[in-house]
Amino acid sequence: MSAIRLRAARFALNAAAAFSLGFILLPLFFVTWLAFFRQEIPSFPPEGYSLQWFAAAAANKSFVDGFILSLQVGIAATLIGLLLGVPASLALVRHRIPLGPGVNTFLLLPLVMPGIVLGTATYVFQIEVEITTSVPVMGSLVGLIAAHTLVVIPWVVRLVTASLAGFDRSIEEAAQNLGAGPVTTFWRVTLPSIRPGIVAAALFGFVTSFGNLEMSLFLVGPGRTTLPIAILQYLEWKIDPTVAAASLIQIVLIGVSMIVTDRYVKLSRVV
Amino acid sequence: MAWFSISHLRKTYGDFIAVDDVDIAVAKGEFLVLLGPSGCGKTTTLRMIAGFIAPSSGRISIGENDVTDLPPWKRHCGLVFQSYALFPHMTVAQNVAFGLETHKVPEAERGPRVMEALRLVRLEGFEKRYPRELSGGQQQRVALARALAMEPQVLLLDEPLSNLDAKLRLEVRIEIRELQQKLGLTTVMVTHDQEEALTMADRLVVMERGKVRQIGTQRELYERPANRFVADFIGRSAFIGGKVMALGQFQTSGGLSVACRSASVVGPATLALRPERVAIGSEAEGLPNRFQAKVVHASYLGALLDVQVALNAHDRLLLQIPNRAGLSEPRPGEVMTIGWAEDAGLVFGEG
């Protein structure tokens, strides 16, 4: 009797979990479905299926330009974020720096800042910079990259410090005992063992930048729009299989890059 | 009469048989130890008793009741975990009171029972502490008190001493045993530590690869091991390969003929000899099995000398010589006479 009740409880738990997971995935499922509709109007049931909308999405200038811009900004922001964030993380975990914990919290701050607030603040900041220096930063690529770097840094610091925290210092001592100097030790021992953290940081940083919407909203200029904003603006006007096809391409790209990354770093350990 | 019994218990994971047809009967107040190397199925058996793993087949009963289908929280088995598993967010007293609350013990009774349990493990005065503020040994006692407070029908101990340092382990062994006898608690303990098992148990169950190899008292297991595995696992034995030629007649692979009472089934077999049953020098005189042996290696172990000798190119033996005054340490290459009685060697058939 009780064994049955136990099984029932476990079933209920799994069912609740499956429901939540389904809820998370449902919108992606509908977007995927819509991308293959034959007719343009998203009415159910579909009249038939077609691949024509992928061609339509690929021919849409704002999607293509947006994709290229998002890619450029994402890669640049990730690289700069790693360049700034990895050394800082190393120093924060490995050395007793004055105000260390404070600095750590400070570097994580952009993560908890509302995107809208970051957007407005960066917007007025760029106005002031432009007024004082008369360098046209507003709506510029550099301005966008700088802002995105700000949201990449916390991910880098968070993931790299986490991977360093589980790092056994005695393997460095072993390397030094075996005759490796500080530089060799760093390149041959330290860096390889925190590589998973760096890979994860690069992935998360890039994807955060690539998908950023709230902040970028204030920073894009005319003719310079990121993909999420191009999709948002299109959706404010109408929903049809073209935008679904563009979204699906994005979903597949991100999904594939995550599965590939997962082979090197178990995502379930770093998220 | 068995108070607590396991019959035909079996657990499989796909093709892997973790526990294979285990039958154990425990008398009320008995201390039973499940002993075996890691992966032998002893922990799986214990977890099936506690209700965390559902057996593939077989029954478990406590007292009059069949508990096989009961969930863990209805089994009244106090379990002391290897890692203690204390609730980190509760004080010592709250930890101990937990089982009383879940069993709806009236509030007025709880306080005295918590105090009594803590007194039993000599932890009075620690009620308000949190687990992280205690030493490993103290945490272990809280885990024990927590299990005892709910007056379990069966006390289960899962390698309870393995996280303590060696010296503490010796003390706690005796403490747990005394407490168990005083309270008359039916207890099942799992361990891989032979010495721990021998000092604490009333009876032992030796397991290997999911199967029970032998059940018995310390003396039974040591003097009359049922098979080669038990002879090897409990205490030390030297093993000599060979075959049984005729009743009472064993021939080693090196060609020596050995008189041995337990040689009964003709065929390939192994002779097991306890090191302390092998006599040397003048003491070997008059024994039916006497051979010249060459010392291979000798280790000084304080009270004893451990000596490995070779009878010939194939047959090697282990002997122990008590460290008496004036003993000259055997040197490698030295030749000595050794011998043993007809009943000293035990023969196990192959397979």
Add this chain to the structure above:
Amino acid sequence: MSTIAPEAVAGGRTRLAGLLVVPATLFVALMLIGPLAILFRYSLNKFVPGQFMVDALVIENYIKFFTDGYYLNVLIRTVRVSVICTLACLVMGFPLAYVLARTQSRFKNLLVIAVVLPLFVGNAVRAAGWMTAFGSRGALNASLMGLGLIDQPLEIMYTENAVLIGIIAVNLPFMVLTLQSVIEGIPRNVEEAAFSLGANPPVMFRRVLWPLALPGILAGTILTFILAMNAYATPVLLGGPKFQTMGPLVYGQFAQQNNWPFGAAISFILMTATIVLTMTANFIVRRRSR
């Protein structure tokens, strides 16, 4: 001499380490604190129609927000939506987080990817999914009508319910991942100990799992609450132009009204409200758990 040397080396290393932290810290300070300071300064300026922004030191933008019923209503609605979404995320997220944390399935990684992937796809794309489902001829209405359960299509698009569903789906992965990591840190043994001491699953949950998971519950709640307060794409696309929340309101002031001072003030109010509410919740939960 030999006893001093290692310390000197360590001191030198610490100084070098300090240098490694400087660039990132300066960057964040310049790109975050600087802008916030300017934003605050802007919020004290005056907006004169036709003249744009005029330098001043007044708090009339803040007064305007708190005395105008329209804006106050937007704030209240935003808080209400955020509270509902956060509670729903907690209730829906816990079972999934628990199953993910405790599963020994080979497909655990795929399950985690399934939770993380939507996070990275972006809010607009996910809103598009719900738009497909909720439209008057969308999947939901079509199937309900096909089953004969309703005659008229349900009005779901451009309602608060649509926004709630959208934000819950957006925020749920954050809650799940936060809870999962904290549940993974709770040894399974502790749950089993509670069971062996006679606690049934509800009692175990209330007495052991919940208190031990509390830090993660707190972190997840705060994170999802912040995200819900500041949602932009979901309310715009699923709530329509009439369903105003704080995010779209701020954007409208900057992009359409060109009223930077007022936009800056609302932005600051949004930030302050978020921080104050989460800190209050944090404080209350900490006190009660003591």
